[in-house]
Structures are given as C-alpha cells and as structure tokens.
Amino acid sequence: MLPVDKTYVQQDTGVKFVMKNLCLDSQVEIISVHVHKTAGGTFGRALKQVYGEMQVFSDYQEEKVEKILPKLSVKPQIKVIHGHFAARKYKRYFSSAKRIIWLRNPIIQFISGYFFWKSQPQKDVFFSKEHKYMVENNISLLEFADINAKKGINPLADFYCRDVDLTDFYFVGVQEFFQDDLAELKHILGWPDFKMEVFNQNKYPNYRDNLQKALADKNILKKLTEITSKDMEIYQAALDMRAKRKGLSSSFQQYDIALSASRQKLSQVQAKLERNRSIIANTVTVSS
Numbered sequence: 001m002l003p004v005d006k007t008y009v010q011q012d013t014g015v016k017f018v019m020k021n022l023c024l025d026s027q028v029e030i031i032s033v034h035v036h037k038t039a040g041g042t043f044g045r046a047l048k049q050v051y052g053e054m055q056v057f058s059d060y061q062e063e064k065v066e067k068i069l070p071k072l073s074v075k076p077q078i079k080v081i082h083g084h085f086a087a088r089k090y091k092r093y094f095s096s097a098k099r100i101i102w103l104r105n106p107i108i109q110f111i112s113g114y115f116f117w118k119s120q121p122q123k124d125v126f127f128s129k130e131h132k133y134m135v136e137n138n139i140s141l142l143e144f145a146d147i148n149a150k151k152g153i154n155p156l157a158d159f160y161c162r163d164v165d166l167t168d169f170y171f172v173g174v175q176e177f178f179q180d181d182l183a184e185l186k187h188i189l190g191w192p193d194f195k196m197e198v199f200n201q202n203k204y205p206n207y208r209d210n211l212q213k214a215l216a217d218k219n220i221l222k223k224l225t226e227i228t229s230k231d232m233e234i235y236q237a238a239l240d241m242r243a244k245r246k247g248l249s250s251s252f253q254q255y256d257i258a259l260s261a262s263r264q265k266l267s268q269v270q271a272k273l274e275r276n277r278s279i280i281a282n283t284v285t286v287s288s
Contacts, residue, residue, distance in 0.1 A: 028072075028094040032082040035160050038102040038175045039110045043198050044082050046182065049194035059083030065090065073191050088163040092168035098170035100185070103238045105176065106156065106228035107221070110148075111214050114141050141214055146221045157230035172238045181242070 032047060034040030048056050057072060072078055073137040075169045081090065087099065104112075117131050126132040134144060153159075158212050172190070179196060186194075204210065226233075243250060254270050 003197070004209040026078060027076060028081060028097045030080040030082075031090050031094060031097045031099050032080065032159060033099070033101040033155065034084050034088050035102060035104070036084065037109050037116065038104045039178050040082075040084075040102060042178070043102060043173075043182070044196055046194055047080050047082055050191045056080040056082055059085050059089075065093070069093070073169075083245060085162055086159050086163075098189075099168060099169045100173070101160070101166075101169050102175055102178070102181075103144065103156070103235050104174070106154070106231035106235055107215075108211070109222045110145070110224055110228060111141065111211055112202055114144050115207055117201055120206040132234065142217075142220050142223060145220065145227060149223065149227045154230040155230060156234045161234055166237050166241060167217075168232065172241055174238055174242050175233060177242070184245075 015193075016028070030047065031042065032040075034044065044058070044206050046054070051175075054075050057068075057075070057078045057080065058079055072081075074170065081094075081097075089098075110204065111155075114134075117127070117134060120131070120135070121208075126135070133139070139147070173185065182196070201207070
C-alpha cells in the first residue's frame with residue numbers, strides 16, 4: 001500500500017489524498033517495464049486494446065515516483081503503468097499489481113539499438129549526447145561497442161532489473177518468442193481478443209543483412225559477448241524460467257521447437273504456392 005508520508009499528504013486535503021492513493025493501489029492491475037528494443041511498443045499497444053487508451057498510464061518521461069503518484073491519484077481509472085523505467089521504481093507501491101517485463105538476447109538487442117540510432121535522421125532531435133556523437137562521427141558498431149565497454153554498463157543488470165529478481169515479476173516474456181508468449185499471457189489473464197500487431201521493424205536499410213554480417217564478425221561478437229555478460233546471465237535466467245513454464249527439458253529446447261515450427265510453416269507456405277502454381281498452369285492450359 002502507499003505509505004502515509006508527508007511527501008504525499010497535503011495538510012488541507014491530506015486524508016482525501018491518501019484515500020485516493022489507497023484506492024488506486026488496488027486498481028492498478030499491471031505494471032509493465034518496457035526494456036528498449038524488446039517489442040515493448042507493440043506490447044503497449046496491446047495493453048491499450050485490452051484496457052482502453054484512457055486506462056493506460058505511459059511512464060516515459062523519467063519523472064520521479066513522487067511526481068507521478070499525485071497524477072495517478074486524480075486518475076482512478078488507471079489500471080496499467082507502462083514505460084521505460086527501472087522495475088524498482090514502483091517496488092514499494094501497488095502491491096497487488098502484476099509486474100511484467102520482456103527481455104531479448106542482449107547481443108542482438110545491442111546491435112538492434114545501434115542500427116536504430118543510425119536510422120534516425122540527423123535533423124531529428126537526438127536521444128542523447130552519445131547518440132549525437134555516434135551519428136555525426138559515423139561511429140562503427142565495433143567502435144560503439146568499445147565506447148560502451150569503457151562505461152561498463154549493462155542496461156538490464158544496472159538499470160531495468162537492478163535491485164529486483166526475475167522471480168519478482170508475474171510474467172517474464174522473451175522477445176524471440178513474442179507472439180507465443182503474448183498468446184500465453186492473454187490466456188493466463190483472461191484477456192479478450194485483440195489485434196496481434198507485428199512489433200516494430202528496425203528501419204535501418206537492409207537491417208537483417210547488417211545484423212547477420214555483425215553476428216558473423218568474430219571481433220564484434222567477442223566484444224559484445226564481453227560487454228553484455230551481466231545482462232546475458234539475466235537473459236539466460238529468463239530462458240530457463242520460460243523453459244520451466246513450458247515444461248521443456250532445457251532452455252535450448254524451445255529454440256528447437258521454434259525452429260521446427262518455422263520449418264513446418266515454411267513447408268506449408270511452399271505447398272500452398274505449389275498448389276496455386278498448379279491451378280494457374282491448369283487454367284492457362286485449358287484457356288489455350
């Protein structure tokens with residue numbers, strides 16, 4: 001429950017203010033941590049479809065919780081908090097809310113983030129000084145990795161998941177299995193049907209080719225493996241949790257299952273194309 005603290009209680013309307021917050025504590029159902037480049041935007045849109053646009057509070061302004069609580073207290077309709085914030089931010093609040101987070105392979109996440117920054121036109125407002133420097137100096141992926149290595153920062157371990165454990169979350173989704181995990185979450189929470197959107201694709205030209213090229217570069221892969229080590233441990237834990245949830249023997253078995261499903265789907269598409277070609281060929285033969 002929200003603490004009765006002078007920070008949040010105004011003398012003239014103190015009782016009313018606290019009561020609003022106590023009520024809000026039981027109304028907030030979902031707290032969703034949007035880790036960058038993990039299909040969090042797509043998940044946010046799904047949340048708005050399920051709960052309604054006006055019932056989702058977007059926390060993307062890096063405001064302190066002390067400033068956000070008063071805003072929420074006058075919006076008792078809010079049921080979801082979603083945005084870029086550390087999970088510990090609301091650790092003391094909304095005890096009945098279900099915490100949700102999506103994770104992604106840290107190496108691919110880093111590469112995706114690099115090309116996402118590169119795809120932003122220079123005329124746009126830069127996200128940070130680092131972004132401006134990277135774009136204006138045409139910094140390569142390996143150079144960018146070196147810069148981050150000197151900082152020694154792992155976004156998951158040092159920010160998003162700092163001071164919390166993955167077991168503190170109600171649901172830990174894995175971006176590589178996004179549609180399957182989202183369907184599972186929908187079933188668990190009894191959500192109504194909603195439009196399953198494809199998560200945002202990286203807009204950098206030939207991104208897929210550049211991604212594969214980067215992963216094939218031993219120097220880049222070695223550097224990224226080194227600088228993402230702490231985040232990789234968290235990601236591996238998420239894979240293990242997912243494997244246990246799915247009743248799989250190991251965290252790697254899920255990739256085998258996904259690969260088999262992809263191959264089966266590809267075979268079905270190819271078979272359908274062959275049938276269509278056959279129909280077209282027969283139609284042309286009859287017509288001639």
